[in-house]
Amino acid sequence: MKEYVIDANGMDEKELNRTIKEQAKYHDKLIIDNPDSKHNICAGLTEEVEIEINGSAGYFVGTMAHGPRIHITGNAGWFAGDNMTEGELVIEGTAGDGAGQGIYGGTVIVKGNVGSRTGEIMKGGTVIIGGNSGFMTGLLMMGGKLIILGDVTEDVGESIMRGTIFVLGNVKSLGKNAVMEETTSEDQNELQEILTEYGFKLADKDYANFKKIVNMQ
Amino acid sequence: MCGIAGVIYKDKKTHPVGEALTSMLESLQHRGPDSAGYAIYGSLDFPENYYQLNIEVKRRRGALDNLKSLLNQISPIFEEQLIESVGDSDVYKCKIALDEFSLLKPCINEIDDLENVRVINGSHSFEMIKDTGKVKDIAERFNVSSRMGTHGIGHTRFATESGVDRYHAHPYQSYIIPDITVVHNGQITNYWKIRDPLERKGHTFESFNDTECIVHYMADKLDQGYKLEEALDQAVIDLDGPFSILVGTPNGIGIAKDKLGLRPGVMVETDEIFAVASEEMALHDVTDSDEIEQIAPGETRAYTI
Numbered sequence: 043m044k045e046y047v048i049d050a051n052g053m054d055e056k057e058l059n060r061t062i063k064e065q066a067k068y069h070d071k072l073i074i075d076n077p078d079s080k081h082n083i084c085a086g087l088t089e090e091v092e093i094e095i096n097g098s099a100g101y102f103v104g105t106m107a108h109g110p111r112i113h114i115t116g117n118a119g120w121f122a123g124d125n126m127t128e129g130e131l132v133i134e135g136t137a138g139d140g141a142g143q144g145i146y147g148g149t150v151i152v153k154g155n156v157g158s159r160t161g162e163i164m165k166g167g168t169v170i171i172g173g174n175s176g177f178m179t180g181l182l183m184m185g186g187k188l189i190i191l192g193d194v195t196e197d198v199g200e201s202i203m204r205g206t207i208f209v210l211g212n213v214k215s216l217g218k219n220a221v222m223e224e225t226t227s228e229d230q231n232e233l234q235e236i237l238t239e240y241g242f243k244l245a246d247k248d249y250a251n252f253k254k255i256v257n258m259q
Numbered sequence: 260m261c262g263i264a265g266v267i268y269k270d271k272k273t274h275p276v277g278e279a280l281t282s283m284l285e286s287l288q289h290r291g292p293d294s295a296g297y298a299i300y301g302s303l304d305f306p307e308n309y310y311q312l313n314i315e316v317k318r319r320r321g322a323l324d325n326l327k328s329l330l331n332q333i334s335p336i337f338e339e340q341l342i343e344s345v346g347d348s349d350v351y352k353c354k355i356a357l358d359e360f361s362l363l364k365p366c367i368n369e370i371d372d373l374e375n376v377r378v379i380n381g382s383h384s385f386e387m388i389k390d391t392g393k394v395k396d397i398a399e400r401f402n403v404s405s406r407m408g409t410h411g412i413g414h415t416r417f418a419t420e421s422g423v424d425r426y427h428a429h430p431y432q433s434y435i436i437p438d439i440t441v442v443h444n445g446q447i448t449n450y451w452k453i454r455d456p457l458e459r460k461g462h463t464f465e466s467f468n469d470t471e472c473i474v475h476y477m478a479d480k481l482d483q484g485y486k487l488e489e490a491l492d493q494a495v496i497d498l499d500g501p502f503s504i505l506v507g508t509p510n511g512i513g514i515a516k517d518k519l520g521l522r523p524g525v526m527v528e529t530d531e532i533f534a535v536a537s538e539e540m541a542l543h544d545v546t547d548s549d550e551i552e553q554i555a556p557g558e559t560r561a562y563t564i
Contacts, residue, residue: 079540
């Protein structure tokens, strides 16, 4: 595997993204040191490359990405993975508001807690949150799967149209247009498959405890 | 869009707060290019009833002489410094003595009546530094990195309303109680609903800037006996619009985020410091900790020493 290390110290975000795009053509894996919470890292990246961000990213990490597998060892700011169409974004720490918002495809995983409006207007793909999620989780959701392993606060699934929200923890309240259903055995099998693939270890009985939230029609 | 940053050291000792805030604000420079400012607490070690005045003086013949002549009628001038600034004015800094705090605002009003001068602020326990331009330039102009303190708040401004000048740069200060300052990212949409009752109580407003409204609101609440956390909680209930408010007092800092979380705010607390900022990158300038928390919509956090 051909690796390349980019030291982002002193680079502005455009310079960093230009370097990432250029080096992604020639390498299988890019390691970004000193990301210093810069915004828009990997914005619009379309190479199928592995990216290791050693530290935290700012707003819009991986926005409009199509193909890369991005791993962040620290936290991410608002709108992580925004409008992603294909690929993978894994955040070991926490993320801000709007994690996975508007994704069409691919998978966004945040191991820790996230802010509000997680998966807002997402149209496809999968968003997995290992911790808790704030209010209006799944706001105006139009497709895809949003899986929360912790608790969610007010108005989950506010104005949801399509897609499914699964919550393992407590749900404080449902939004307008949202209804809670029992999970089917197919749902439980699918959850087990997805979560196992991404290294989440749940007890078998937990899969039956997921709450399923969908559009009330 | 504006950038806010604050840091407080838990050991109550003085630290290079000026340097810490400067690096935080430089990381937030992209959020506000117009102007920047600081309130650095614990940097003035003044005896009781001594105050520092920061006064904008236009480069006009006689302006500084007239100012000094008036100041000498009010109090002896103990220390003074003229700092060259941008535009057609400089900043005159001096130390004076008054019999009590209640005389500070009338003293400021009297100076403001002079032509070609305007008081930026008057303070006892903290130093206010604010000007137009980039953080780096302002920090160099006022030698901010040399300022030691126990805590402080700072701001980079992207003006969305009222003028872009030294006076409209944040922090804003209220004289309802001593040494309270506010920096703010956002807009207050029920401005008049907040301002009218404060004016009916006799508090005077100098501008139509919504941050000035917030600082008077906070000062009024603290004056009524609210603790900093309680006043911030009440602010979340009373103020409408998108906002992240950061308040500085002589013994603490506190942040409040609007109910919908429409403006950013993150915080970190370690054994040594409590720090807040608009964006995480500013917190990395003052701590290596990864325990950075999102401030939730409607949440308030404060730390007092």
